[in-house]
Amino acid sequence: MNPILTAIQKSAIRIKHAIDVKDIGYSQEQNSSGETQLQLDIQSDLIIEEELSQIEGVHTIASEEKEEPMILNENGHYFIAFDPLDGSSLVDVNLSVGSIFGIYEGAFTPEKMVASCYVVYGPRVELVFAYEGKVKLYLLQNGEFEYVKEIHLNEKGKINAPGGTQQCWAPFHKTMIDSFFARGYRLRYSGGMVPDLHQILLKGGGLFSYPGASDKPEGKLRMLFEVFPFAFIFETAGGKAVDGTIRVLEKNPRHVHDTSPCFFGSCDEINEVISVYAGQQ
Numbered sequence: 001m002n003p004i005l006t007a008i009q010k011s012a013i014r015i016k017h018a019i020d021v022k023d024i025g026y027s028q029e030q031n032s033s034g035e036t037q038l039q040l041d042i043q044s045d046l047i048i049e050e051e052l053s054q055i056e057g058v059h060t061i062a063s064e065e066k067e068e069p070m071i072l073n074e075n076g077h078y079f080i081a082f083d084p085l086d087g088s089s090l091v092d093v094n095l096s097v098g099s100i101f102g103i104y105e106g107a108f109t110p111e112k113m114v115a116s117c118y119v120v121y122g123p124r125v126e127l128v129f130a131y132e133g134k135v136k137l138y139l140l141q142n143g144e145f146e147y148v149k150e151i152h153l154n155e156k157g158k159i160n161a162p163g164g165t166q167q168c169w170a171p172f173h174k175t176m177i178d179s180f181f182a183r184g185y186r187l188r189y190s191g192g193m194v195p196d197l198h199q200i201l202l203k204g205g206g207l208f209s210y211p212g213a214s215d216k217p218e219g220k221l222r223m224l225f226e227v228f229p230f231a232f233i234f235e236t237a238g239g240k241a242v243d244g245t246i247r248v249l250e251k252n253p254r255h256v257h258d259t260s261p262c263f264f265g266s267c268d269e270i271n272e273v274i275s276v277y278a279g280q281q
Ligand SMILES: O=P(O)(O)OC[C@H]1O[C@](O)(COP(=O)(O)O)[C@@H](O)[C@@H]1O
Pocket: 035, 064, 083, 085, 086, 087, 088, 089, 163, 164, 165, 191, 192, 193, 194, 220
C-alpha cells in the first residue's frame, strides 16, 4: 500500500502545481457524465495515470474522466478508482477542490475496498487516508506530507451541508433538512464535496446530503469515484454513509459511472435520515 500512497502524494503535488499555474480553460471534450471537461480535469487525470502506472501492484484504474477502466498491469492486484479533480468548476472562483481515490483488491466492488484517500487543495494541501481501521490526516509542508493526527467523528455534529437542487427535493426531504436547521445546525456548503466533507470530518460531525430528486433521481455523485471512497472514510472514522435506506457500501454499480443518492455524517444524524426515509417507504 505504501507505494500507492506515495504515488497519490506525488500526484497531489503535481496537481496543486497545475492548479496554481494553469489557464482555466474549457476543453472541447465531455466526460462520461456529459459534463464539459476542464483542461485541468484532463491534466489531473493524466498526472494520476502516469504516477499509478509506475506502481507494479496496480492492475486497473478507472477515472471519472475516462469512459472505461484501463488495465495497467495484468500481474497487479490493486484496482484504483479516482476523481482526479473534484469540484473543478470551483477553481475559477478560487474555492477549494480535491482529488478522491478508492483502492480495491481484485475488483471494483465495495466489499473489496481496502483503503481510500482524498486530497484537499485549499489554502493548504491536506491528505486524508483511511486504511487498516484508521483515518489519518497529513499536511503538505515543504514538499512532503507530514502526519498530523487521526480523525474520529463524534456521535453528533452541528453542520448541515445539503446538496442538490432544492426545488426538486421531495417534500419530506426538505422537511428533514429544515428540521436540522430549526435545531441550530449551521449551513456549510461550498459546492465541493471534498472540502464540505472534510469540514464535517475535522469539526467532529454533522450531515452532508446529496439526495435523489426529481431532476436527478439517482443523485449526482458517482459511486466508484466519489461515494464509496468517502463512505469508507466516514465508516472508518466512526460515522455512517447511506443512500437513505441502506449502507452505500452494500450497493453495486452496474456501470463505472453510475451515481447514487448519498448521506454522510455522524451516527446520530444518519440514524435520523434512515428513520425519516423509512417513513416514506
Ligand atoms: O452543484 P451541485 O449540484 O451542488 O453539485 C455539487 C457536487 O458536484 C461535485 O462538484 C461533483 O464533482 P465534479 O466536479 O468532479 O464533477 C461535488 O464536489 C459536489 O458535491
